[in-house]
Amino acid sequence: MKKEEMNFQKHEQFTLTMMPGIFAKKMRTCIIWQAIRFAIINIKMLVVVSKSH
Amino acid sequence: MARLVVLGGGVAGHTTATFAAKWLGSSHEVVVVTPNSKWNWIPSNIWVGVGQMTKEEVTFDLAPVYKKAGITYHQAKAVSINPEGKADSDKPFVTIEYTDADRVGQVETIEYDYLVNATGPKLNFDATPGLGDGNGQMGENTVSVCTADHAVHASHELEKCIEAMKAGNRQKFLIGTGHGMCTCQGAAFEYIFNIEHELNKAGVRDMADMKWISNESFLGDFGMGGLHMKVGGYVVSSKLFAESLYAERDIEWLIGAHVSKVEKGKLAYELLDGSTGEEEFDFAMLIPPFAGVGLKAYDKAGEDITSKVFAPNGFMKVDANYNAGSYENWKASDWPRTYQNPDYKNMFAAGIAFAPPHIISKPMSSPNGTPINPTPPRTGMPSGIIGKAVAHSICDMITKGEDAKLHEASMAEMGAACVASAGKGVFSGTAAAMTVYPVVPDFEKYPSTGRDTEYTFGEIGLAGHWIKHILHFMFMYKAKLNPGWTLIPE
Numbered sequence: 001m002k003k004e005e006m007n008f009q010k011h012e013q014f015t016l017t018m019m020p021g022i023f024a025k026k027m028r029t030c031i032i033w034q035a036i037r038f039a040i041i042n043i044k045m046l047v048v049v050s051k052s053h
Numbered sequence: 054m055a056r057l058v059v060l061g062g063g064v065a066g067h068t069t070a071t072f073a074a075k076w077l078g079s080s081h082e083v084v085v086v087t088p089n090s091k092w093n094w095i096p097s098n099i100w101v102g103v104g105q106m107t108k109e110e111v112t113f114d115l116a117p118v119y120k121k122a123g124i125t126y127h128q129a130k131a132v133s134i135n136p137e138g139k140a141d142s143d144k145p146f147v148t149i150e151y152t153d154a155d156r157v158g159q160v161e162t163i164e165y166d167y168l169v170n171a172t173g174p175k176l177n178f179d180a181t182p183g184l185g186d187g188n189g190q191m192g193e194n195t196v197s198v199c200t201a202d203h204a205v206h207a208s209h210e211l212e213k214c215i216e217a218m219k220a221g222n223r224q225k226f227l228i229g230t231g232h233g234m235c236t237c238q239g240a241a242f243e244y245i246f247n248i249e250h251e252l253n254k255a256g257v258r259d260m261a262d263m264k265w266i267s268n269e270s271f272l273g274d275f276g277m278g279g280l281h282m283k284v285g286g287y288v289v290s291s292k293l294f295a296e297s298l299y300a301e302r303d304i305e306w307l308i309g310a311h312v313s314k315v316e317k318g319k320l321a322y323e324l325l326d327g328s329t330g331e332e333e334f335d336f337a338m339l340i341p342p343f344a345g346v347g348l349k350a351y352d353k354a355g356e357d358i359t360s361k362v363f364a365p366n367g368f369m370k371v372d373a374n375y376n377a378g379s380y381e382n383w384k385a386s387d388w389p390r391t392y393q394n395p396d397y398k399n400m401f402a403a404g405i406a407f408a409p410p411h412i413i414s415k416p417m418s419s420p421n422g423t424p425i426n427p428t429p430p431r432t433g434m435p436s437g438i439i440g441k442a443v444a445h446s447i448c449d450m451i452t453k454g455e456d457a458k459l460h461e462a463s464m465a466e467m468g469a470a471c472v473a474s475a476g477k478g479v480f481s482g483t484a485a486a487m488t489v490y491p492v493v494p495d496f497e498k499y500p501s502t503g504r505d506t507e508y509t510f511g512e513i514g515l516a517g518h519w520i521k522h523i524l525h526f527m528f529m530y531k532a533k534l535n536p537g538w539t540l541i542p543e
Contacts, residue, residue, distance in 0.1 A: 007300050007301060007303055008300075010303055011300075011303075011305055013296075013300070013305060013306060014296075014300035016296075017293060017296040017297045017300045018293065018297045019297065019300060019301055020297070020301060020513075024285075027514065028483060028513055028514035028515065029480070029483070029514065029515055031480075031515070033514075034514050034515040034516045034519075035516075037512060037514060037516040038515075038516035038519055038520070041486060041488075041512060041516055041517065041520060042520065044488060044508060044510065045470055045488055045520070046542075047508060048468035048470070048488055048490050048508050049434075049468070049542045049543075050542075051466075051468060051490065051508070052434070052438055052462075052466070052467040052468045052490075053438060053441075053462075053542070053543075
């Protein structure tokens with residue numbers, strides 16, 4: 001069984017949701033990708049802040 | 054010279070007072086009445102609650118900051134408001150009771166020209182038997198992260214559990230809400246992920262059983278009726294997003310739950326389907342329900358007009374539509390825009406202290422008639438934005454005249470960010486970052502989901518974690534009124 005699929009079996013509640021695979025998990029800590037996402041999230045948050053005032 | 058009195062020194066009150074003092078200068082007086090001697094950046098209490106920050110890192114003394122800003126500061130709690138003055142004077146005033154060591158219990162009155170009620174919530178632990186101590190304080194059965202001191206206590210209790218697990222004893226963790234009418238699910242959501250992270254770090258995660266218990270009718274409601282957000286190119290329900298986060302971390306959930314009683318190591322609950330049950334625990338962090346702080350109001354003759362000024366839950370009435378009727382009739386326009394009291398135009402409420410027109414989530418109750426639904430969140434970013442708008446309105450009323458146009462900050466036109474970040478290391482942490490716009494869904498403007506999915510998004514990873522760090526340092530810096538503080542948005 002693949003590691004990312006193990007939790008589906010642990011509880012009935014978990015069977016109908018989604019689990020991240022190896023690639024998705026790697027991207028969460030990939031510095032280059034996260035630096036890009038950091039810039040994008042910040043820009044989006046600044047837009048939200050400016051729309052809120 | 055006009056006098057503005059701000060009741061409360063939390064995010065909303067501090068924002069109102071500091072901006073008003075800056076804009077009004079020394080020609081007018083700004084007074085802050087707050088029972089606390091320290092300001093607390095509450096979102097970072099989560100990190101205090103797992104031992105990753107100290108109380109000193111999330112708090113600072115208010116007195117020197119207010120001295121620097123030219124604000125008159127009374128460490129006291131507000132007791133009552135007389136918006137019409139008294140028999141021999143038309144001047145409105147508030148009655149306060151000092152809480153500092155030198156003057157504790159002393160009562161005094163302060164006259165005002167303008168009043169802002171930003172008293173925040175009363176942490177109503179006693180609403181659930183056993184959650185409180187019977188005297189309005191947190192009981193001994195559970196922990197909380199609502200204040201910095203509570204969070205320090207929670208961190209010590211967590212440490213004991215970790216030691217027990219290292220000694221080979223399994224531990225059960227219950228995190229969530231302690232009543233059917235709670236708000237602030239986001240704080241508990243962040244705390245459970247931080248605990249899970251710390252248990253992994255300590256090498257004892259396999260010795261812990263973790264469970265989420267909350268009054269949400271579905272996971273990911275967050276008191277906002279849930280949200281649809283952009284995640285990885287999809288527009289998904291927050292239910293799927295949240296369930297995935299919990300399942301990935303092997304955390305079970307019990308939702309639609311009203312905690313009816315708490316004892317040592319055990320709680321009783323009632324579910325939306327009317328069934329009841331019990332859960333045992335070794336460690337439980339349950340957010341209490343919020344209520345108004347219990348301010349009274351009196352008219353010129355001394356008659357009690359509390360029910361005229363405040364809603365039954367103790368929050369102050371403002372320019373909201375309190376007669377919206379049933380859920381089907383609710384609209385974004387029911388939500389207040391100026392936060393001005395409808396009867397007394399020199400009185401405003403900001404942050405948690407204003408009475409919302411209704412909840413945001415779909416109202417629900419069990420077949421036994423127990424209401425089980427989250428109440429609306431209005432902490433953090435909305436509190437700051439509302440506080441600034443109220444300060445702007447009052448400054449204009451003082452400098453331009455009482456008929457000056459009021460500034461608006463409707464929660465139906467305002468966004469909010471929620472960053473649930475686990476761990477504190479720059480590269481070892483992770484976060485679920487969510488931005489929602491607007492907080493109150495507007496189905497007339499956004500018919501499909503009630504929100505703008507371009508700016509309502511979720512993201513998991515280091516980027517959100519870095520943002521959480523930056524927010525902590527930025528808001529502590531801003532609240533201390535360090536150079537350039539006005540450039541940092543609320």
